[in-house]
Amino acid sequence: MNTTIKDVAELAGVHPSTVSRVINNDSRISEKTKEKVILIINKLGYTPNAIARGLKTKRTYTLGMLIPDITNPFFAEIARGAEDVANANGFNIILCNTDDKLKKERIYLEILKGKRVDGLILGTAHIKDKSILELERKKFPYILVSRNIEGLDKNCIIVDDVEGGMMATEYLIKLGHRRIAHITGPLKTRSALNRLKGYKLAFKKYEIEYRDELVGEGDFRIKGGYQVMKRFLKLAEPPTAIFAANDLLALGAMQVIQKKNFRIPEDFSVVGFNDIKLASFVYPPLTTIRQPMLEMGALAVKMLLKIIEEGEFNQRKEVLESKLIIRESCKKINKIKI
Amino acid sequence: MNTTIKDVAELAGVHPSTVSRVINNDSRISEKTKEKVILIINKLGYTPNAIARGLKTKRTYTLGMLIPDITNPFFAEIARGAEDVANANGFNIILCNTDDKLKKERIYLEILKGKRVDGLILGTAHIKDKSILELERKKFPYILVSRNIEGLDKNCIIVDDVEGGMMATEYLIKLGHRRIAHITGPLKTRSALNRLKGYKLAFKKYEIEYRDELVGEGDFRIKGGYQVMKRFLKLAEPPTAIFAANDLLALGAMQVIQKKNFRIPEDFSVVGFNDIKLASFVYPPLTTIRQPMLEMGALAVKMLLKIIEEGEFNQRKEVLESKLIIRESCKKINKIKI
DNA sequence: TTGTAGGCGTTATCAG
DNA sequence: CTGATAACGCCTACAA
Numbered sequence: 098m099n100t101t102i103k104d105v106a107e108l109a110g111v112h113p114s115t116v117s118r119v120i121n122n123d124s125r126i127s128e129k130t131k132e133k134v135i136l137i138i139n140k141l142g143y144t145p146n147a148i149a150r151g152l153k154t155k156r157t158y159t160l161g162m163l164i165p166d167i168t169n170p171f172f173a174e175i176a177r178g179a180e181d182v183a184n185a186n187g188f189n190i191i192l193c194n195t196d197d198k199l200k201k202e203r204i205y206l207e208i209l210k211g212k213r214v215d216g217l218i219l220g221t222a223h224i225k226d227k228s229i230l231e232l233e234r235k236k237f238p239y240i241l242v243s244r245n246i247e248g249l250d251k252n253c254i255i256v257d258d259v260e261g262g263m264m265a266t267e268y269l270i271k272l273g274h275r276r277i278a279h280i281t282g283p284l285k286t287r288s289a290l291n292r293l294k295g296y297k298l299a300f301k302k303y304e305i306e307y308r309d310e311l312v313g314e315g316d317f318r319i320k321g322g323y324q325v326m327k328r329f330l331k332l333a334e335p336p337t338a339i340f341a342a343n344d345l346l347a348l349g350a351m352q353v354i355q356k357k358n359f360r361i362p363e364d365f366s367v368v369g370f371n372d373i374k375l376a377s378f379v380y381p382p383l384t385t386i387r388q389p390m391l392e393m394g395a396l397a398v399k400m401l402l403k404i405i406e407e408g409e410f411n412q413r414k415e416v417l418e419s420k421l422i423i424r425e426s427c428k429k430i431n432k433i434k435i
Numbered sequence: 436m437n438t439t440i441k442d443v444a445e446l447a448g449v450h451p452s453t454v455s456r457v458i459n460n461d462s463r464i465s466e467k468t469k470e471k472v473i474l475i476i477n478k479l480g481y482t483p484n485a486i487a488r489g490l491k492t493k494r495t496y497t498l499g500m501l502i503p504d505i506t507n508p509f510f511a512e513i514a515r516g517a518e519d520v521a522n523a524n525g526f527n528i529i530l531c532n533t534d535d536k537l538k539k540e541r542i543y544l545e546i547l548k549g550k551r552v553d554g555l556i557l558g559t560a561h562i563k564d565k566s567i568l569e570l571e572r573k574k575f576p577y578i579l580v581s582r583n584i585e586g587l588d589k590n591c592i593i594v595d596d597v598e599g600g601m602m603a604t605e606y607l608i609k610l611g612h613r614r615i616a617h618i619t620g621p622l623k624t625r626s627a628l629n630r631l632k633g634y635k636l637a638f639k640k641y642e643i644e645y646r647d648e649l650v651g652e653g654d655f656r657i658k659g660g661y662q663v664m665k666r667f668l669k670l671a672e673p674p675t676a677i678f679a680a681n682d683l684l685a686l687g688a689m690q691v692i693q694k695k696n697f698r699i700p701e702d703f704s705v706v707g708f709n710d711i712k713l714a715s716f717v718y719p720p721l722t723t724i725r726q727p728m729l730e731m732g733a734l735a736v737k738m739l740l741k742i743i744e745e746g747e748f749n750q751r752k753e754v755l756e757s758k759l760i761i762r763e764s765c766k767k768i769n770k771i772k773i
Numbered sequence: 774t775t776g777t778a779g780g781c782g783t784t785a786t787c788a789g
Numbered sequence: 790c791t792g793a794t795a796a797c798g799c800c801t802a803c804a805a
Contacts, residue, residue, distance in 0.1 A: 101798055112776050117800060125774060147549040148489045149798035152781045157486065159529070159550070167505060168515045168712075177506045180532055189546065191497070192530040194518055208527065211485040212497070319712070348716050374506075374657070378686050380718025439782055450792045455784060463790055487782030490797050 100141045109137045120145055151213065159189050160401065161209035164220040165197040169317065169345065170373040171390060172220055175242060178394025179218055186402055188215070195221045197283060197317075203228060210237075216401045218394075222246055223285045238404040240412065242397040243388075245287050252404075252412045254396050256419040258288045261386040262295020262340070263302075264421050265368045268384075269338045270303050273430035274366060278311040278336035280325045280346045289317075292342045292370065311336055315346045322349020330357060337365065337430055344369035344376050344385055351379070351426075362428035372422050382424035389417050438479045447475045458483055489551065497527050498739065499547035502558040503535040507655065507683065508711040509728060510558055513580060516732025517556055524740055526553070533559045535621060535655075541566060548575075554739045556732075560584055561623045576742040578750065580735040581726075583625050590742075590750045592734050594757040596626045599724045600633020600678070601640075602759050603706045606722075607676040608641050611768035612704060616649040616674035618663045618684045627655075630680045630708065649674055653684045660687025668695060675703065675768055682707035682714050682723055689717070689764075700766035710760050720762035727755055 102120075106113040111130060118126050119134045137143075151157045160183055164172040180190050191214065193205040202221055206228050209217065216238035222229055225247050232239045233249065241253035269277050279296045282289030293312070300307050313328055315321030322341055326349065329335055341347035347369035354365050361367055361381055369376060372387035400412045440458075444451040449468060456464050457472045475481075489495045498521055502510040518528050529552065531543040540559055544566050547555065554576035560567050563585050570577045571587065579591035607615050617634045620627030631650070638645050651666055653659030660679055664687065667674055679685035685707035692703050699705055699719055707714060710725035738750045 099798095102800095103798080113798090114777080114800075115775060118775085121800080127774060130774085144545060144549045146490075146551060146798050147546075148486055148495065148551050149781090150800075151486045152484075152490055152783090152798080153800045155781080166515065167518070168508075168511050170506070170508065170511075173506050173508075173511045176530070177504065177532060180505070180530060184531070189529045189531070189550070191527045192514070192518060193522070193527070194515060207482060211482045212495075212527070213484060213486050348713070352716070375686070375713045375717070378690070378717040379713070380716070380720075382718075437782095441782080451782090452784075452793080453791060456791085459784080461790095465790060468791085484782050487797090488784075490782080490799090491784045493797080 099146070100143045101146070102143075105134065105137050105141060105143050108141070109134045155213070157213050157215055158187055159191060159212070159214050160216050160218060160398070161191050161193065161205070161212075161214040162218040162220070163193045163195050163202060163205055165317070166194050167192060170375065171243075171343065171371045171388075174373070174390035175220060175394035175397075178391035178396075179242075179398045180394075182395045182398040182402075186398075188398075188402070190218075197221060197223075197286070199223060199226075202226075215405050216240075218242060218397050218401060220244060222287075236410050238401055238410070240397045240401045240404075242393055243288060245414070247287075250414045252400070252414075254393055254400065254415040254417065255288070256388045256393075256417050258291030259295040259298065261370060261388075261419040262292035262342075263299045264295070264419070265292075265340045265370065265386050266296045266299035267302070268421060268423075269340060269366060269368060269427065270299060270305065272338070272366065272427055274338040275305055275430075276311065276334060276336040277305075277338045277340060278313070278329050280313055280315045280322055280339060280341040280350060282315060282317045282342040282346070284314055289342055296340060315342065315349075317343050317345060319345050319349040319352070322346035323353050324349070326350035326353040330354075338367070338427070339365060340368045342370055344371045344373045344383060347383055347385070347426075348379060351383075362426050366427035366430075368427060376422075377424060381426050384424045384426045385422050387420045387422050393417060437484070438481045439484070440481075443472065443475050443479060443481050446479070447472045493551070495551050495553055496525055497529060497550070497552045498554050498556060498736070499529050499531065499543070499550075499552040500556040500558070501531045501533050501540060501543055503655070504532050505530060508713065509581075509681065509709045509726075512711070512728035513558060513732035513735075516729035516734075517580075517736045518732075520733045520736040520740075524736075526736075526740070528556075535559060535561075535624070537561060537564075540564075554578075554743050556580060556735050556739060558582060560625075574748050576739055576748070578735045578739045578742075580731055581626060583752070585625075588752045590738070590752075592731055592738065592753040592755065593626070594726045594731075594755050596629030597633040597636065599708060599726075599757040600630035600680075601637045602633070602757070603630075603678045603708065603724050604634045604637035605640070606759060606761075607678060607704060607706060607765065608637060608643065610676070610704065610765060612676040613643055613768075614649065614672060614674040615643075615676045615678060616651070616667050618651055618653045618660055618677060618679040618688060620653060620655045620680040620684070622652055627680055634678060653680065653687075655681050655683060657683050657687040657690070660684035661691050662687070664688035664691040668692075676705070676765070677703060678706045680708055682709045682711045682721060685721055685723070685764075686717060689721075700764050704765035704768075706765060714760075715762060719764045722762045722764045723760050725758045725760045731755060
């Protein structure tokens with residue numbers, strides 16, 4: 098049996114409510130009884146029952162975090178940034194991997210609602226997600242990170258994906274590439290759609306004809322990049338450069354390319370997105386668009402806590418800077434046809 | 436205000452305890468009232484309050500997980516494996532990053548104890564950790580993953596680190612290397628100590644003289660590998676091969692080597708440990724010792740649930756297979772002095 | 774400064 | 790099969 102506030106009270110010769118007061122640092126309490134109670138608390142190794150407390154106070158000091166997959170370094174960084182500031186503020190995080198499945202997302206949300214988490218960090222929202230709208234309607238504290246919802250420009254923190262997609266594509270164009278392929282993320286996510294949009298905008302700007310065959314939908318994982326790139330290689334006229342919607346997709350693409358004994362960047366230039374820690378270690382070091390992942394996670398929780406602690410339910414949409422990191426996976430186009 | 440069991444009861448015209456019974460699938464309850472109640476539940480969007488329930492039942496269906504850093508792919512994989520089977524069994528996981536700091540670990544344990552988690556997955560235990568012994572004494576459900584405690588051969592799941600360290604070192608020896616350096620993990624962790632032990636054993640087996648200057652303590656992160664390798668390069672007689680206690684350390688080492696314009700594997704051979712997903716993508720693809728990380732996380736939770744649900748507090752020590760994965764970061768020694 | 778009493782939302786036990 | 794009641798451990802008016 099766990100020791101309770103009653104046990105402490107009894108041994109200290111005071112009333113439970115007095116013990117409660119010293120635990121909660123109530124000002125009006127004599128130094129003497131305070132010391133006495135604290136002594137007993139330590140002696141018994143008493144830890145207040147957060148469950149009982151939560152029942153009364155309606156605060157659990159626990160946040161829920163939904164992401165597709167913690168194994169993806171992008172989300173691991175975000176999770177770390179989030180957990181750090183949560184911890185610094187006395188909160189914990191329940192981690193949930195949804196694999197970007199709407200059904201898993203729904204179930205997790207229901208469970209977390211049942212566990213009465215104080216707020217939600219969502220890295221997994223589909224474009225038009227009814228669950229989010231419901232959170233909005235019920236004024237349940239939430240922050241979207243790296244995702245946002247159609248027609249809801251608030252409570253989210255993102256980078257400008259359109260701009261990022263454009264930067265990447267424009268960089269390749271300026272290197273002389275014209276047949277630039279794009280491996281997208283899941284097109285049910287806003288970020289994938291926006292990076293694609295940026296890609297198209299760059300084409301328009303430089304008056305390059307857009308071709309459907311050069312765009313393939315991936316899954317933000319290595320495997321997807323591999324599969325899509327394989328298709329690209331079979332094209333009558335394969336691309337000379339690939340812009341992948343994230344670094345993992347880029348790695349998958351690079352894997353096929355090298356497996357077929359082509360070289361990067363001599364035969365194919367590749368650009369990724371995110372700049373995960375290992376992007377500089379792959380071969381060749383990957384040129385990519387950097388997102389401030391740790392910072393995004395941290396900021397998400399900061400905003401969430403503002404909602405929770407200060408009741409400011411409407412947080413603005415935060416758009417952070419992204420940046421082109423040039424390494425060695427791209428090259429000026431080789432005029433000799435491959 | 437959240438709707439409660441009372442609201443449902445009232446609307447359904449039954450007693451709260453009846454509602455409770457349908458929620459918990461109590462057998463003896465008429466189909467008719469059951470249907471009626473369920474109808475109301477859906478209508479009101481009622482979700483049982485897990486906090487209140489937990490207070491009564493003393494079960495939270497929440498596990499605590501302590502790891503050094505979720506940003507380390509090794510722990511991300513373990514966490515994913517763990518969360519998957521937790522979720523499949525109706526449990527959630529609170530994730531805690533300790534940075535391998537004993538103090539953070541203690542604080543987290545205290546918080547999790549307060550939150551009455553049903554069990555603990557510990558990937559962060561120091562060699563002789565009093566906290567663990569206390570869990571043991573109090574029969575609090577816990578499983579150690581990839582770590583174990585001096586003199587406590589139970590409730591843990593590991594690979595044979597001694598053997599792994601030996602395999603790695605022996606491989607290098609057989610390639611003709613004699614000046615083999617070792618970058619260890621933090622020597623307060625059992626796994627680091629054991630890999631070092633394996634390294635030494637291999638030396639003994641092949642009657643190679645052990646030299647202190649060829650062993651440097653790292654931190655299981657890229658940075659540590661970088662720093663230790665820098666020291667190795669300054670040696671009068673630098674090593675020709677490096678066995679790093681994990682892949683991240685290996686990457687750090689590779690970074691310095693290449694920065695100084697040496698080549699891998701021509702000038703230096705490198706072996707890592709873990710086989711994180713990206714090990715095959717770095718340059719050159721990293722030879723390493725593979726651990727079944729996902730499986731370790733999954734098994735940890737399975738064992739933990741056995742303790743929690745079936746009360747079998749003493750789980751055996753599970754030793755999983757590790758395996759040498761040969762890629763391209765090692766080479767037979769070049770007799771010409773570098 | 775401290776004690777008293779009631780309630781947070783459930784479930785478990787006991788009746789009926 | 791269903792209702793009544795107490796209890797889980799804590800907090801918080803209110804009273805003293």
